[in-house]
Amino acid sequence: MTLTVPPGRPIRLGLRQNLAQFALLVGVNALVGGMIGQERTVLPLIGTRTFHLHAVTAALTYIVAFGAVKAATNFFAGTLSDQVGRKPVLVTGWLIGIPVPFLLAFGPGWGWIILANVLLGINQGLTWSTTVIMKIDLVGPQRRGLAMGLNEAAGYGAVAVTAFATGLIAARAGLRPDPFFLGMAFAGLGLGLSTLFVRETHGHARHEARTHVAASAEAHAGLSTKEVFALTSFRERALSAASQAGMVNNLNDGVAWGIFPLYFAAGGLSIGRIGVLAALYPAVWGLGQLVTGALSDRIGRKWLIAGGMWTQAVAIGLIAVVHGFWPWAGGALLLGAGTAMVYPTLLAAIGDVAHPSWRASSVGVYRLWRDGGFAVGALLAGAIADALGMTAAIWAVAGLTAASGAVVAVRMYETHRRPTARPTGGTGGGGRRPVNRVPESGPSALASRPLPSHAVIVRWSR
Numbered sequence: 001m002t003l004t005v006p007p008g009r010p011i012r013l014g015l016r017q018n019l020a021q022f023a024l025l026v027g028v029n030a031l032v033g034g035m036i037g038q039e040r041t042v043l044p045l046i047g048t049r050t051f052h053l054h055a056v057t058a059a060l061t062y063i064v065a066f067g068a069v070k071a072a073t074n075f076f077a078g079t080l081s082d083q084v085g086r087k088p089v090l091v092t093g094w095l096i097g098i099p100v101p102f103l104l105a106f107g108p109g110w111g112w113i114i115l116a117n118v119l120l121g122i123n124q125g126l127t128w129s130t131t132v133i134m135k136i137d138l139v140g141p142q143r144r145g146l147a148m149g150l151n152e153a154a155g156y157g158a159v160a161v162t163a164f165a166t167g168l169i170a171a172r173a174g175l176r177p178d179p180f181f182l183g184m185a186f187a188g189l190g191l192g193l194s195t196l197f198v199r200e201t202h203g204h205a206r207h208e209a210r211t212h213v214a215a216s217a218e219a220h221a222g223l224s225t226k227e228v229f230a231l232t233s234f235r236e237r238a239l240s241a242a243s244q245a246g247m248v249n250n251l252n253d254g255v256a257w258g259i260f261p262l263y264f265a266a267g268g269l270s271i272g273r274i275g276v277l278a279a280l281y282p283a284v285w286g287l288g289q290l291v292t293g294a295l296s297d298r299i300g301r302k303w304l305i306a307g308g309m310w311t312q313a314v315a316i317g318l319i320a321v322v323h324g325f326w327p328w329a330g331g332a333l334l335l336g337a338g339t340a341m342v343y344p345t346l347l348a349a350i351g352d353v354a355h356p357s358w359r360a361s362s363v364g365v366y367r368l369w370r371d372g373g374f375a376v377g378a379l380l381a382g383a384i385a386d387a388l389g390m391t392a393a394i395w396a397v398a399g400l401t402a403a404s405g406a407v408v409a410v411r412m413y414e415t416h417r418r419p420t421a422r423p424t425g426g427t428g429g430g431g432r433r434p435v436n437r438v439p440e441s442g443p444s445a446l447a448s449r450p451l452p453s454h455a456v457i458v459r460w461s462r
Helices: 020-039 042-050 061-084 086-096 098-107 110-139 142-171 178-196 202-207 223-233 237-266 270-301 302-321 323-351 358-389 388-410 443-448
Strands: 420-423 434-435
Touching: 020 098, 020 110, 020 142, 020 178, 042 110, 042 237, 061 086, 061 110, 061 237, 061 358, 086 110, 086 178, 086 237, 098 110, 098 178, 110 202, 110 323, 110 358, 110 420, 142 178, 142 323, 202 223, 202 443, 223 237, 223 358, 237 270, 237 302, 237 323, 237 358, 237 388, 270 302, 270 323, 302 323, 323 358, 323 434, 358 388
Parallel strands: none
Antiparallel strands: 420 434
């Protein structure tokens, strides 16, 4: 495969070298997060108070629709990003998102709300996936955790701010239509910025592919879409462990989105206080990722992920045990901290292992499983809540989250190859240079061996 650098400015990897585009993509992803945030406080209450849906399962159908559609869209977004480029997928996602806040604000029946969430799922799958992929493209391997922390902090910080703002607006002006005017502004601004100012980053991935060292013998170039799906989902230890952890993480996020506002309302809280709790969890989640993403570049990915899943399990159990605004606020803060440990680190781990030539597809498969957790969580929690009560549903999700952390601890290996040092082997005074740790066998080991001085480098084309 011949790799060429597009004409024009030279391609350089790194956060500092691509700061302007990276910062723009952070802003775009904040708008993507705001599109979700407009629903977090008010939509569960609209289902029960405006459309009089009494069964919990029925009230959570919008999350099932959103999660199922977003999961499938993530897969196609990753594949399309590898085939046609990142920017066209991003712009298409914003075009599809334009009707969403209008349907939420003015839809005359619950079916219109479901339709809005189908479109929102497509919008989120295309836009969030591509902003993640583009940031991974730009920064290269050494600051991947920091990049994902900044990306997810922007997205979920916007979720928190918008959830809080819509709660305040709803408390003063009613559940509809005023809280959704924010979403209308977000959609228009996101489309404009993505169309006019975002640049294609696929060339950066091709550039990185020239020097990429495989994390395992299976994760080599030239895989088909079917092979990438199997590798990410089941076969490769780190990729599959990350996929199941992502799914369980969003399973419990679906419960936080759909069950918690109803649970807090049943506990006697006002809409304004429910809005504060709905904002606390993603606020800590968002801000915490500024620390945890960069921390994973220093200490590694595996134990941040396992520890984060166990922290989430404790937080969810705490919310089931305690009662009242302040104890629930403590649970929400702890849940946000655990999610911050996990969310950017999982994406960084996928970026560590996946080959640049199919990395976008692997991210899409991971996000397929991760966001499928929304649908699974809403169905599971809704069924348990209708049969046994909301407290039982919350406990069930806490148990699943703890088990997921155990799977990571047993199955996943450390994916981040931190620099080490070794003698250069020269005749001088023992100088040292940094190298990457690589497997001792397999294709990547052959690629890592130094070439003799007389070697001829051959470029293969196909």
